[in-house]
Amino acid sequence: MQKSLASQIVIPPQSPSAIPIVAPSEGSNTSTPETKPAPTKPPSKGNAKRLCRNVIIHGFCKYEGKGCEFNHEPTNNNNNATTTTTTSSTTAATTTAAATTTSTIHNGNSHPSAKVSPQGSPENNSKIRIQSPRSNSAMVSSVSAESVNAPIFVPKTVGMTPGTSSNDEGLGNDSKLDNYLDECVESLDKKFEQVRLHNQEDSVGSPQLPTAQQQSPASQQMMSMMQPDAYYYMGTPMFTRQPLQYHLYTSGLVPVADPLPHQRAIQSFFMPDKLRESLTQRNETTLLSAPARDLGLPQEVHVYHSLYQLEEHNSQSSPFFGHSSRVYKAVSSVDGCTYTLVRIEGFRLVNELAMASVEYWRRIRHCNIVSIHEAFTTQAFGDSSLVFVYDYHPCAATLQSLYFTPQGQAMMQAELQAAGINSMLIPETTLWSYITQIASAIKTAHGSGLAVRTIEPSKILMTGKHRIRINDVAMLDVLQFDNEHNTALQQQADLLAFGKLIVSLACNSPQSIHSLPQSVELISRYYSPDLKDVVLYLLSEPMATKTVDEVIRMIGPRILHEINSSQSYADGLESELRRELENGRLVRLLSKMGFINERPEFDMDPSWSETGDRYIIKLFRDYVFHQVDENGLPVVNMVHVLSCLNKLDAGVDEKIVLMSRDEESCLIVSYKEVKNCILSAFKDLTSGRK
Numbered sequence: 117m118q119k120s121l122a123s124q125i126v127i128p129p130q131s132p133s134a135i136p137i138v139a140p141s142e143g144s145n146t147s148t149p150e151t152k153p154a155p156t157k158p159p160s161k162g163n164a165k166r167l168c169r170n171v172i173i174h175g176f177c178k179y180e181g182k183g184c185e186f187n188h189e190p191t192n193n194n195n196n197a198t199t200t201t202t203t204s205s206t207t208a209a210t211t212t213a214a215a216t217t218t219s220t221i222h223n224g225n226s227h228p229s230a231k232v233s234p235q236g237s238p239e240n241n242s243k244i245r246i247q248s249p250r251s252n253s254a255m256v257s258s259v260s261a262e263s264v265n266a267p268i269f270v271p272k273t274v275g276m277t278p279g280t281s282s283n284d285e286g287l288g289n290d291s292k293l294d295n296y297l298d299e300c301v302e303s304l305d306k307k308f309e310q311v312r313l314h315n316q317e318d319s320v321g322s323p324q325l326p327t328a329q330q331q332s333p334a335s336q337q338m339m340s341m342m343q344p345d346a347y348y349y350m351g352t353p354m355f356t357r358q359p360l361q362y363h364l365y366t367s368g369l370v371p372v373a374d375p376l377p378h379q380r381a382i383q384s385f386f387m388p389d390k391l392r393e394s395l396t397q398r399n400e401t402t403l404l405s406a407p408a409r410d411l412g413l414p415q416e417v418h419v420y421h422s423l424y425q426l427e428e429h430n431s432q433s434s435p436f437f438g439h440s441s442r443v444y445k446a447v448s449s450v451d452g453c454t455y456t457l458v459r460i461e462g463f464r465l466v467n468e469l470a471m472a473s474v475e476y477w478r479r480i481r482h483c484n485i486v487s488i489h490e491a492f493t494t495q496a497f498g499d500s501s502l503v504f505v506y507d508y509h510p511c512a513a514t515l516q517s518l519y520f521t522p523q524g525q526a527m528m529q530a531e532l533q534a535a536g537i538n539s540m541l542i543p544e545t546t547l548w549s550y551i552t553q554i555a556s557a558i559k560t561a562h563g564s565g566l567a568v569r570t571i572e573p574s575k576i577l578m579t580g581k582h583r584i585r586i587n588d589v590a591m592l593d594v595l596q597f598d599n600e601h602n603t604a605l606q607q608q609a610d611l612l613a614f615g616k617l618i619v620s621l622a623c624n625s626p627q628s629i630h631s632l633p634q635s636v637e638l639i640s641r642y643y644s645p646d647l648k649d650v651v652l653y654l655l656s657e658p659m660a661t662k663t664v665d666e667v668i669r670m671i672g673p674r675i676l677h678e679i680n681s682s683q684s685y686a687d688g689l690e691s692e693l694r695r696e697l698e699n700g701r702l703v704r705l706l707s708k709m710g711f712i713n714e715r716p717e718f719d720m721d722p723s724w725s726e727t728g729d730r731y732i733i734k735l736f737r738d739y740v741f742h743q744v745d746e747n748g749l750p751v752v753n754m755v756h757v758l759s760c761l762n763k764l765d766a767g768v769d770e771k772i773v774l775m776s777r778d779e780e781s782c783l784i785v786s787y788k789e790v791k792n793c794i795l796s797a798f799k800d801l802t803s804g805r806k
């Protein structure tokens with residue numbers, strides 16, 4: 117029985133379960149040009165003029181004068197290129213100290229065998245091998261310990277153990293790395309050049325329209341400011357975030373003409389590029405951070421930390437109804453969520469009652485209103501500031517910036533042209549969508565006895581495609597607090613502001629509200645009579661019978677259209693979600709198994725993963741990932757892996773045969789049992805067992 121099973125599932129007796137990560141040994145680290153000279157390559161034409169890669173990357177070339185055929189005299193241009201592409205190379209350029217020791221640092225944590233000296237210590241002339249986060253592919257460069265005076269993120273390299281390149285035969289470790297690095301840099305240069313050419317072609321030929329999110333200042337800032345904030349990361353190793361290369365994701369395949377019924381385009385297996393890009397961009401924007409001291413901001417304001425200004429960096433504070441205001445995103449230490457802080461500078465709260473309206477607004481939860489959470493006064497900015505805390509919607513942009521700035525208008529025009537619309541005006545369906553959303557928000561506010569008071573293009577955020585939300589609610593109630601205020605009048609003002617907003621959007625100009633007759637004339641010429649009627653109603657004199665309910669009655673049929681569109685969109689997103697659903701589950705499972713397996717050091721108990729539950733998990737890991745076929749070749753079968761993991765996650769009763777690597781023992785267990793083993797081993801791990 118065992119034999120026949122063994123012939124089905126052959127596990128090599130000595131198959132390594134993981135790629136060993138070996139600390140560079142003294143001997144290999146201290147390899148010098150004298151002991152291991154670089155092999156001489158046949159000179160190629162023009163090499164003498166090309167700047168040596170070692171100079172670009174390390175600042176010097178140890179093979180200069182010892183056979184390296186490249187140019188070692190950097191020109192100004194080359195220097196510039198070096199400084200703009202990598203910071204570590206700039207640092208390294210100052211370094212000529214002789215290498216005595218080499219260490220490897222990963223994620224800021226040095227390898228146990230690494231010798232990383234504090235600045236100024238006698239070991240400062242030792243060399244530290246740093247994997248620079250310069251590009252998607254990790255890079256390696258050498259700098260002396262003195263030059264490491266800033267926190268550095270060192271991304272873990274994947275499959276790039278130094279010296280593992282197949283081209284390294286016969287070279288010392290440093291030479292291997294240098295050669296490997298050269299290859300990396302060269303291939304990256306080629307890739308960047310291809311991408312640059314591709315982008316140029318795109319911009320000349322068929323313009324790709326950036327989304328609303330791409331235009332937002334937040335997303336532009338994202339690319340420029342990628343700094344770590346120690347506070348944000350709460351003592352975890354600091355790292356520099358690298359901007360995602362969205363273009364590298366895009367498959368961009370040519371569509372197959374008339375595919376057969378059973379054929380599917382490769383794109384149909386994955387989330388649409390636009391959606392993925394937009395979601396990733398939002399995540400990236402949410403994580404944007406910079407050291408507070410560099411931004412001149414306090415470390416902490418009330419319970420919020422990691423403040424990051426949302427407007428253009430260093431821009432003047434913008435006036436909010438006569439008050440200077442600044443907008444930041446910040447992380448709450450209470451729930452870890454990111455919020456928007458709107459700070460009114462130099463504001464003294466005279467009457468505590470003014471804050472009461474914040475409490476009323478806090479209870480309002482509406483999909484077209486940016487929710488407010490709290491308001492407080494603080495001296496943390498060095499003045500007396502009033503701060504309002506709202507939900508944070510990454511990559512949001514105001515209607516003002518999207519429709520009434522030259523940049524926004526150019527983008528809108530390009531977008532319309534791409535959709536085959538030859539007009540500068542916003543399509544009517546889009547306008548109806550905005551009208552429906554704002555009417556719905558007003559209805560909720562008025563229904564709760566409140567007035568919105570911020571219905572204007574600079575206070576309405578676009579947070580997704582044609583998805584708008586009224587921002588800064590409750591602010592005016594506090595800033596212009598009046599005990600005697602007349603809510604009914606303010607609600608009438610809301611309707612008037614609503615009418616003006618539609619006019620300015622329909623006429624594509626904020627000035628159009630100053631010449632209403634001409635604007636209404638334009639609307640009646642280019643849009644349906646229904647739209648004109650709504651505008652005229654909203655612009656009419658205030659009266660008791662003029663209510664948002666009446667507006668909703670007028671736009672009834674359009675609301676149905678909006679509901680249909682929203683539901684179709686929700687269906688689309690749901691089907692995307694369904695496809696991605698398994699990913700999270702499986703990653704969680706794999707992570708748990710990764711945490712449990714191969715922990716001989718745990719609790720000084722070398723048999724931790726060799727006994728009981730853990731042994732079953734280990735054998736299961738082999739069963740899923742380390743099977744070999746009858747020829748001893750690894751079985752790389754994703755279907756097998758996915759089906760095993762799914763069955764494991766579901767905990768089905770199906771039984772499998774697990775066999776030890778020496779083929780001496782054989783266990784018959786169900787997925788359910790393996791699942792229970794994993795649960796209990798993980799619980800063991802996380803229960804603080806000593």
Ligand SMILES: Nc1ncnc2c1ncn2[C@@H]1O[C@H](COP(=O)(O)OP(=O)(O)OP(=O)(O)O)[C@@H](O)[C@H]1O
Binds near residue numbers: 332435507510516575
């Ligand atoms: N709740 C929020 N979530 C995400 N981003 C926001 C939020 N509130 C504001 N922003 C961003 O902050 C920027 C500045 O907001 P602000 O309200 O000051 O707009 P503004 O265009 O500067 O208007 P104003 O000139 O009237 O101040 C906006 O362009 C928007 O991108």
